[in-house]
Amino acid sequence: MVYVYDGSLEGAFSAIYQMFHDKGDVNSHTLVASEGLQYAIFEPVKTCETQPEWSNKVVQSILDTFGPEAFRRIGYAYLSEDAAFGTKLYRCLKRAYKLGERAMENLSDPDILALYKCYNAVARESHSMMGLIRFSELNKGIYYAHFEPTYDLLGLVIPHFKARLADQIWVIHDTKRKKAAFYNKETVHISDLDDVGALDFSSVEMDFQKMWRTYFDHIAIIERKNPKLQQQKMPKKYWKFLTEKDLSKNLLK
Amino acid sequence: MTANEKLSILADAAKYDVSCSSSGSARSGDKTMLGNTAMPGICHSYSDDGRCISLLKILFTNKCIYDCSYCINRQSNAEMPRAEFTPDEVVDLTIGFYRRNYIEGLFLSSGVVRNPNYTMELLLLVVKKLRAARFNGYVHLKGIPGADHMLIEEAGKYVDRMSINIELPTTQSLRLLAPEKKRLDMIAPMGFIKEKMSEYKALGRQFKNAPTFVPAGQSTQLIVGATADPDYKIIKISEALYKRMALKRVYYSSYVPVGRTAITVGPSIDLLKREHRIYQADWLLRYYGFTADEILTPESPNLDMDVDPKCQWALRNLHLFPMDVNRVTFLELLRIPGVGNVTARRIMAARRFGPLHFDALKKMGVVMKRAKYFITCSGKPFGASDMDPFRLKQLMLDAPKPLNNQLSLYELYPGQFGGNQNGLRI
Numbered sequence: 308m309v310y311v312y313d314g315s316l317e318g319a320f321s322a323i324y325q326m327f328h329d330k331g332d333v334n335s336h337t338l339v340a341s342e343g344l345q346y347a348i349f350e351p352v353k354t355c356e357t358q359p360e361w362s363n364k365v366v367q368s369i370l371d372t373f374g375p376e377a378f379r380r381i382g383y384a385y386l387s388e389d390a391a392f393g394t395k396l397y398r399c400l401k402r403a404y405k406l407g408e409r410a411m412e413n414l415s416d417p418d419i420l421a422l423y424k425c426y427n428a429v430a431r432e433s434h435s436m437m438g439l440i441r442f443s444e445l446n447k448g449i450y451y452a453h454f455e456p457t458y459d460l461l462g463l464v465i466p467h468f469k470a471r472l473a474d475q476i477w478v479i480h481d482t483k484r485k486k487a488a489f490y491n492k493e494t495v496h497i498s499d500l501d502d503v504g505a506l507d508f509s510s511v512e513m514d515f516q517k518m519w520r521t522y523f524d525h526i527a528i529i530e531r532k533n534p535k536l537q538q539q540k541m542p543k544k545y546w547k548f549l550t551e552k553d554l555s556k557n558l559l560k
Numbered sequence: 561m562t563a564n565e566k567l568s569i570l571a572d573a574a575k576y577d578v579s580c581s582s583s584g585s586a587r588s589g590d591k592t593m594l595g596n597t598a599m600p601g602i603c604h605s606y607s608d609d610g611r612c613i614s615l616l617k618i619l620f621t622n623k624c625i626y627d628c629s630y631c632i633n634r635q636s637n638a639e640m641p642r643a644e645f646t647p648d649e650v651v652d653l654t655i656g657f658y659r660r661n662y663i664e665g666l667f668l669s670s671g672v673v674r675n676p677n678y679t680m681e682l683l684l685l686v687v688k689k690l691r692a693a694r695f696n697g698y699v700h701l702k703g704i705p706g707a708d709h710m711l712i713e714e715a716g717k718y719v720d721r722m723s724i725n726i727e728l729p730t731t732q733s734l735r736l737l738a739p740e741k742k743r744l745d746m747i748a749p750m751g752f753i754k755e756k757m758s759e760y761k762a763l764g765r766q767f768k769n770a771p772t773f774v775p776a777g778q779s780t781q782l783i784v785g786a787t788a789d790p791d792y793k794i795i796k797i798s799e800a801l802y803k804r805m806a807l808k809r810v811y812y813s814s815y816v817p818v819g820r821t822a823i824t825v826g827p828s829i830d831l832l833k834r835e836h837r838i839y840q841a842d843w844l845l846r847y848y849g850f851t852a853d854e855i856l857t858p859e860s861p862n863l864d865m866d867v868d869p870k871c872q873w874a875l876r877n878l879h880l881f882p883m884d885v886n887r888v889t890f891l892e893l894l895r896i897p898g899v900g901n902v903t904a905r906r907i908m909a910a911r912r913f914g915p916l917h918f919d920a921l922k923k924m925g926v927v928m929k930r931a932k933y934f935i936t937c938s939g940k941p942f943g944a945s946d947m948d949p950f951r952l953k954q955l956m957l958d959a960p961k962p963l964n965n966q967l968s969l970y971e972l973y974p975g976q977f978g979g980n981q982n983g984l985r986i
Contacts, residue, residue, distance in 0.1 A: 412909035415920035438604040438614075442660045450659060467598075468661075473591045474694070475659060492591065515656045518564050522657075525571040526617060527607035530816060531832065536610030540603070550662070551605055 311354045312393060314340040316385045319393055320362035322355035326397055333401045338393030373403065377411040383433075384425035386459045395422045432456055433463040439541070440464065441550050442477060443516070444509040449476045451506065454548050455483040462488075465495050516550050523551035561643060563653065569643040573622035573633050574669060577725075577781060578813045582614040582664035582698045584776030585720040595658060595665070595697030597720060597776075602664050615667035615700060616657055620645055620682060624671030628727070628738035630786045630815060633671050644673075647686045651693055658697050665698030665720070666690065672704060676745075680707035680715070687718040698776075705745040709752050713773075716756060721776040721808070724749050726801075729794050733787035746780075750805045753778050757806075777808035784838060785831045786815040792852070792861035795841050799852040802845060812838050830865065837863040844869055847901055848894045866957055871897045874934055875949045881934045882941065886915045897956075898931030918942055930956050 310326055312318035319338065326336055341354070369378050385392060399422040403410035414420045433456075442450035450472070461481045465488050468477065473492070480487040480500055487500035546552040583601030603612040621644035622633045633640060654666045668686060672679050680703070687699055703712055703724040716722060724746050728734045731743045753774060760773035780801065784794065798810040814835035841863060844850040848870070855869050856862070864872050874881065874897050883896055885907060893904040903925040910916060910924065915938045922928050932942040933952055 533610035
């Protein structure tokens with residue numbers, strides 16, 4: 308049976324409730340988000356409506372059985388936007404309930420490992436984003452950053468920047484998912500945000516960008532150039548958002 | 561001179577100091593200040609040599625009165641352009657970079673101007689100004705050897721980490737290459753910082769608002785390959801520094817010949833490779849429960865460049881292998897080549913649910929290429945039971961890399977493929 312949920316995490320939990328209720332062998336069920344659904348010819352499809360009551364029950368049960376850390380990992384795995392997230396979650400939980408309390412740590416189990424990998428990829432990228440996000444100062448004292456992370460992790464980096472850049476107004480804009488976090492020195496709110504167009508930088512912004520590029524160029528030991536290592540640590544897909552690596556900005560030098 | 565020009569000179573002057581980490585301190589800020597520190601540290605970029613950029617690493621000035629022959633900033637190096645920041649320039653740069661999330665904080669060092677005390681006072685002035693400007697990010701300050709302890713103590717209240725470079729592994733080599741520096745001037749302040757750290761920690765337990773003192777601990781750096789000191793001496797010193805001085809890190813900087821120097825250099829091996837192997841040995845000391853005497857001995861005092869230090873140890877101690885991953889303790893798991901700290905923890909956690917098999921081990925992060933010769937799973941060997949150390953080593957070595965200049969079809973058949981056929985490769 309192919310179970311279909313609306314793509315929300317709540318929807319996934321509520322479908323899981325139904326799948327556990329329906330019983331059956333673990334290999335006979337899959338769970339997919341409605342937008343990723345490819346119609347299976349031979350398999351019956353069951354569309355699950357999101358029922359907050361059911362989803363709350365599943366969440367509570369996960370917290371009670373496996374603890375808050377396991378729940379956090381599931382939340383991260385959801386943000387990986389993995390097309391197979393639903394099925395992976397279902398299979399992982401199916402195994403975990405058999406094994407009991409600390410089951411989520413049993414990475415020798417393929418189903419538990421599969422979900423862990425989703426979690427780990429998101430955790431990793433969100434940590435590296437804390438370093439790679441670059442702000443520019445706009446003329447009204449607003450610091451603006453745009454980025455396009457592989458995973459949907461805007462929400463995960465917000466607490467970090469809220470604590471760190473507490474005394475400045477900032478915006479972090481995920482231009483791929485067209486949404487942004489706005490911080491006004493008090494609270495953060497997230498809303499949809501389209502392309503912002505040409506930015507009006509503050510008078511000193513270009514000086515700082517120039518000095519950062521100077522620093523970046525001069526801190527490297529030229530005798531030991533190692534582009535392979537550099538790319539491995541800082542994949543090229545992020546370069547266009549980096550002040551020090553964006554070639555179009557380098558032309559201004 | 562503009563700040564940008566100064567930055568280019570004083571970043572150049574600082575780049576051979578390899579320490580970059582911003583870890584070991586967790587301090588939260590509040591809404592009236594800028595910044596906090598993160599326990600694991602954060603890398604913000606990677607320079608063209610592949611090293612992590614975490615801190616703004618600069619010298620306050622490179623006008624140095626000393627003439628240490630290994631150092632690019634030595635007085636006699638006439639080609640080196642010289643510059644000096646003002647304290648305000650350093651503060652503005654640090655805060656401007658921090659607000660744009662370029663850096664975790666500042667790593668400030670300096671050449672010695674006039675005398676050690678005068679220099680230390682300058683550095684102290686900068687960090688005081690920085691904190692007065694409500695900057696709460698990470699600060700790593702270099703202690704100037706020979707500076708008054710009172711100045712060191714004062715500075716320690718404003719910074720997260722302090723380091724005093726030990727520069728060279730032995731007193732003899734120091735005398736040879738840095739005749740103006742004294743060994744004791746480096747060791748004494750380390751001991752002093754260690755003492756003060758525990759004093760202030762005790763204070764902190766009693767009084768909530770007691771000042772902190774170097775909360776991220778101290779580190780040091782020594783230069784590898786400028787003298788003939790063997791690896792054994794180096795890791796023995798590191799071990800002593802970790803144990804007796806409670807250092808957080810020892811950094812090793814492989815010597816880059818800068819300008820003309822009359823230096824005695826050790827055996828001509830790949831210095832970067834050597835640095836890498838020494839770092840591996842250092843990790844064995846800090847995270848794997850090894851002692852320096854297990855890693856090397858006075859009889860064979862140098863690390864093997866072909867296999868990592870843990871493999872070398874295992875090959876010398878084959879009587880301890882194979883180990884059964886389903887039975888041995890955590891500390892024993894750490895001794896197996898190809899099993900790292902994270903993997904060992906994963907194995908311990910997963911073992912509770914039943915015995916592990918080889919395919920699971922691989923997926924959990926065990927590097928089977930090395931580990932397979934040293935382990936069994938519930939008594940079963942992997943199939944590689946060759947236990948002759950020499951053959952084992954050969955088996956674990958990487959195959960030599962194919963030559964970089966792969967022949968293209970164009971080069972083979974220039975007649976058939978006219979022009980520059982970049983895309984066609986075989």
